[in-house]
Amino acid sequence: MTTTDTTTEAPATAAERATVLAVIPARGGSKGVPAKNLAEVGGVPLVARAVLACRGARLVTDVVVSTDDADIAAAARAAGAEAVHRPASIAGDTASSESAVLHAMDAFEATHGRRADVVLLVQCTSPFLTSEDVDGVTAEVLQGPADTALTTAPSHGFVWRARSGDTGDSLGVNHDKAFRPRRQDREPEYLETGAAYAMCAEGFRKHGHRFFGRTAVVVTDPARVLEIDDPHDLARARALAPLLDPVTTPVLADVDAVVLDFDGTQTDDRVLLDSEGHEFVAVHRGDGLGVAAMRRAGVPLLILSTEQNAVVAARARKLKIPVLHGIDRKDRALKQWCDENGVDPQRVLYAGNDVNDLPCFHLVGWPVAVAGAHDAVKAAARAVTTTPGGSGAIREIAGWLLGPELAMPAAPVPAAPAPAVPTPAAVPMPAVPVPASTPPNA
Secondary structure: OOEOOOOOEOOOOHHHHOOEEEEEEOOOOOOOOOOHHHOEEOOEEHHHHHHHHHHOOOOOOEEEEEEOOHHHHHHHHHHOOEEEEOOHHHOOOOOOHHHHHHHHHHHHHHHHOOOOOEEEEEOOOOOOOOHHHHHHHHHHHHOOOOOEEEEEEEEOOOOEEOOOOOOOOOEEOOOOOOOOOOHHHOOOEEEEEEEEEEEEHHHHHHHOOOOOOOEEEEEOOHHHOOOOOOHHHHHHHHHHHHHHOOOOOOOHHHOOEEEEOOOOOOOOOOOEEOOOOOEEOOOOHHHHHHHHHHHHOOOOEEEEEOOOOHHHHHHHHHHOOOEEEOOOOHHHHHHHHHHHHOOOHHHEEEEEOOHHHHHHHHHOOEEEEEEOOOHHHHHHOOEEEEEEOOOOHHHHHHHHHHOOOOOOOOOOOOOOOOOOOOOOOOOOOOOOOOOOOOOOOO
8 A cells, every 4th residue: 555745545556456366276186196285395284385375465365275175175274265165077187277266266256246356376286486476477467468477487498309200319499409509698488387377357267268368477486496296396395495485483373382292302312321221311491491481371381202201201290281201193192182172283383303203293283393303304394493402492482482581581589699708728639549450541
């Protein structure tokens, strides 16, 4: 909204009055990657990542997920989108994305009583789509001369096609193989990313296809171009997420409960043994302060550990929080604890460090890895602490939720100074002779 020098609001522009509907098709069936649209990248399901990118776009007014799957619909609603049930007739392997968009447009207009001016097709399979990308294609149609627009990435590759026939020769598609121009001398080319498309809604209804009339290309960051079609693509996306995703940490409004792993999360993952087999671990006093601050703030807490160990129970008593230990299936125990306490798992922050925490990561809305966690755990996390386990990682998490100041204990009242006590003179210890038979460094 623009304003004049006197801060009086100017009349809304046509773009600001427009209805921009983002439609995200997300079928339940997937042959390449089972349950693909619910697969997590950076701790967030793919369908939710697409929803969040659209919701963060300045020009998008409404977001709808078209799906035939109840779990996908639930994830879409949790991320802030509407869910439209996709009929089986347009949910098969051969159904087009355009058919899902048209159906979603009809459902939206029937529900809300208003027509879309611009409609977007946004794909879940592009996990690194940004809100800026979504606004880019929208603006080309809403504010510019284009009828359709798409996200693209600059490409300088030489494309070849294998040629059949007796010669066995291959063909240069976008170049003459006998002439190799320098990169800077070539006409720029752009690769369709498959992430986002914008269409004039009226024209889309008429043509039934994502491209018609004048088409604009919106250039995006090529480092973010990745379409998930098979398990290898998904593994690459998870590895790239810590590098490409913006750093986000939860606040108290995002979380209803905090569940903590023990070994490697509240400790440095080392165990010291004495000659009788007694175990000793080291914990961090800062973590105790963080837990106490969360308790004071009314945050429900739980320690959940695979190990059946008196050390874990003793630490829980010290922190005055409940503990479940000796648990084989931590995700089942966590789900039961959530059910018994009326907590939505999507509102739970779970902090862990190793692969046995991954089932819990997939259950909760805020999976958090401590610094030094296993690579697979960091790849599945929605946030990663800068502090290793056993060195104050829980104190850092408390700071996220409560703010660094609120997570600090109240300052103690200084005591009256004690009277000075004379320091006794040092008393030399007599030398202790070492037997000659004792080997060096015994």
